[in-house]
Amino acid sequence: MQVDALDTPVTVVDLDKLQANIDRLQRHLDAHGIASRPHIKTHKIPEIAHMQIRAGAVGITCQKLGEAEVMAQAGIRDILLTYNIVGASKLERLMHLARRVQLSVTADSAFTVGGLSEAAQREGVVLDVLVEFESGMQRTGVPSSQEAADLALLIAGSPGLRFAGLMTYPSTDVTDPFVRETRALLEKEGLTVAHVSGGGTPIMWQAQTYTEVTEHRAGTYVYGDRKIVKDGAMTFDECALQVITTVVSRPTADRGILDGGTKTFTSDLLGLEGHGYIVEYPEARIYGQSEEHGHVDFSQCPARPAIGERVTVIPNHCCVVSNLFDQVVGVRRHEVEVVWPVAARGALR
Amino acid sequence: MQVDALDTPVTVVDLDKLQANIDRLQRHLDAHGIASRPHIKTHKIPEIAHMQIRAGAVGITCQKLGEAEVMAQAGIRDILLTYNIVGASKLERLMHLARRVQLSVTADSAFTVGGLSEAAQREGVVLDVLVEFESGMQRTGVPSSQEAADLALLIAGSPGLRFAGLMTYPSTDVTDPFVRETRALLEKEGLTVAHVSGGGTPIMWQAQTYTEVTEHRAGTYVYGDRKIVKDGAMTFDECALQVITTVVSRPTADRGILDGGTKTFTSDLLGLEGHGYIVEYPEARIYGQSEEHGHVDFSQCPARPAIGERVTVIPNHCCVVSNLFDQVVGVRRHEVEVVWPVAARGALR
Numbered sequence: 001m002q003v004d005a006l007d008t009p010v011t012v013v014d015l016d017k018l019q020a021n022i023d024r025l026q027r028h029l030d031a032h033g034i035a036s037r038p039h040i041k042t043h044k045i046p047e048i049a050h051m052q053i054r055a056g057a058v059g060i061t062c063q064k065l066g067e068a069e070v071m072a073q074a075g076i077r078d079i080l081l082t083y084n085i086v087g088a089s090k091l092e093r094l095m096h097l098a099r100r101v102q103l104s105v106t107a108d109s110a111f112t113v114g115g116l117s118e119a120a121q122r123e124g125v126v127l128d129v130l131v132e133f134e135s136g137m138q139r140t141g142v143p144s145s146q147e148a149a150d151l152a153l154l155i156a157g158s159p160g161l162r163f164a165g166l167m168t169y170p171s172t173d174v175t176d177p178f179v180r181e182t183r184a185l186l187e188k189e190g191l192t193v194a195h196v197s198g199g200g201t202p203i204m205w206q207a208q209t210y211t212e213v214t215e216h217r218a219g220t221y222v223y224g225d226r227k228i229v230k231d232g233a234m235t236f237d238e239c240a241l242q243v244i245t246t247v248v249s250r251p252t253a254d255r256g257i258l259d260g261g262t263k264t265f266t267s268d269l270l271g272l273e274g275h276g277y278i279v280e281y282p283e284a285r286i287y288g289q290s291e292e293h294g295h296v297d298f299s300q301c302p303a304r305p306a307i308g309e310r311v312t313v314i315p316n317h318c319c320v321v322s323n324l325f326d327q328v329v330g331v332r333r334h335e336v337e338v339v340w341p342v343a344a345r346g347a348l349r
Numbered sequence: 350m351q352v353d354a355l356d357t358p359v360t361v362v363d364l365d366k367l368q369a370n371i372d373r374l375q376r377h378l379d380a381h382g383i384a385s386r387p388h389i390k391t392h393k394i395p396e397i398a399h400m401q402i403r404a405g406a407v408g409i410t411c412q413k414l415g416e417a418e419v420m421a422q423a424g425i426r427d428i429l430l431t432y433n434i435v436g437a438s439k440l441e442r443l444m445h446l447a448r449r450v451q452l453s454v455t456a457d458s459a460f461t462v463g464g465l466s467e468a469a470q471r472e473g474v475v476l477d478v479l480v481e482f483e484s485g486m487q488r489t490g491v492p493s494s495q496e497a498a499d500l501a502l503l504i505a506g507s508p509g510l511r512f513a514g515l516m517t518y519p520s521t522d523v524t525d526p527f528v529r530e531t532r533a534l535l536e537k538e539g540l541t542v543a544h545v546s547g548g549g550t551p552i553m554w555q556a557q558t559y560t561e562v563t564e565h566r567a568g569t570y571v572y573g574d575r576k577i578v579k580d581g582a583m584t585f586d587e588c589a590l591q592v593i594t595t596v597v598s599r600p601t602a603d604r605g606i607l608d609g610g611t612k613t614f615t616s617d618l619l620g621l622e623g624h625g626y627i628v629e630y631p632e633a634r635i636y637g638q639s640e641e642h643g644h645v646d647f648s649q650c651p652a653r654p655a656i657g658e659r660v661t662v663i664p665n666h667c668c669v670v671s672n673l674f675d676q677v678v679g680v681r682r683h684e685v686e687v688v689w690p691v692a693a694r695g696a697l698r
Contacts, residue, residue, distance in 0.1 A: 007438045007698050041640060063641045083641065084597040086608075086657050089356045108598050111656040139642055140598040140606050248433040249457050249489040257489050259435075263672055264697055267617045291390060291668060292412045292432065293488055307460040308435050319640060323612055326695050346675050348613055349356050
């Protein structure tokens, strides 16, 4: 079946570009001796995770326990869960998972560490725990080296847990100094920092400049999107994920309406102007969206589409788009090759 | 099972508030002799559509064909599809649907009308078509009364189609004058405007002031959200949909992190500041989100939550939230009564 026969809106992934994106980053990280642990939150598809592992990734990263469960069921054996697992129900599921795969997890508080230790002890497993620290994003992560060292010592002294290193997102200028300071504090206590996990697609080609980081986590690189192109880390031509839409209305000479809105693309702007890049009409501006409509200004385009015409959108943010589709279609040279269920879509818990 | 036993993030719907919201609007529209045709895009759940019909709605509104198919399968018999249906595949599905339910559809171009007529003629059905017109949203809809009248005449003269009236969204100050002007043009041609369908939750209590509008379409009213509260059409206490989250991190004295971000709430702002209202901490500000984290500033709160504490969020925009969850949990007085699959979730085509 040809791509043109797919009804819209539809999310297609160019399989050649996908493989090239996976290989390109893997070669780069290999060349610099940095382990690759791609984040599957972008694609949520087991077969793509296996492609990443086959290319040389040491394992995968998941953000939610439910994602990790899906990936484990699909045969992925090494999973880092970069999330504070809190509460009896999730801790029980975490332990079930720890029995089946090489699992590591992160924590940024004594509360999280306490829960992990109690659960691991009860289940008789030993769980690797990394301390999450803050590199400027103002999200999770302990803000000071002293707190990181204190938490590492707590983990090392907690039954059922093993201190496995440090984790942050994204890698920034403060990452290396933070790691060095924490390591110095821990060495006094006889504790080694085995792994330092950093990440981010925007800085992937500079991963080697974060000299303390031993492992890089990138998610978006696998597909690419308008944000990453703006960041300069990929080109539009390298973007593997596209959403094909149809022009369903042309109410005025300048305005065109696409059959995809926030329920196809989300309203993520990530600092960009407008809601996506239209491949066939690069001068067009998706100036607004409602839930099922994209509102496009074609006034700057030399030619304008007719109603019924299909146009291809590279979204602002690919991760949230793949989370809105139950399936994505893998294509090679415009021929449909595979339809992938987005198996870990909606795995919010 | 008590609500407190549900793992987070979880979307719960208070069944008493839901019923009250449905009844309140129905009574208002009944009192003013306006037909109610609720938009199911908000909930996407057949049982709620049936509640709306039982309360007195003349039928439902769907935005996507896939939503209409789900609702038809669940026994809903009268569906208005307020979308330009374009392309052979969708037209074929539309005709299958037209054989099974009382179906009407909208169009804003000769192109759409041509496709509808050809398909209806081939299938031997007669399809009701309303002309969509622009009331200021700059989305779909013909911009002038002359164009509306021309399109109405085209529909009336097209085999397989019946001109059923006018449709717009939302009802605004320009709606009535537009209808009157279009009706005058059509009366000269001997054509009657049988129905005028307007809508919007923010203006639902003023629906009677749009004197030309015979039918009101509201979607969000069924759940309510922070945007509608800001608009003054509902109170926080009337909001039936809430997302229960857990505080998973407290990295600083002021900052708290919830286990829901853009993949739970989307990044829809709709003109609001911040990403939701926290019921237990009304002074808190959800200042940022990443995909699976909500970033909260608790600095203005007299008390602050501990890690592991559950907090209840009323989202900015309920429609996009229910589209992110495979299920919502119906509760009554904190007791779980039903788990509803969001059956028309992800019905993008």
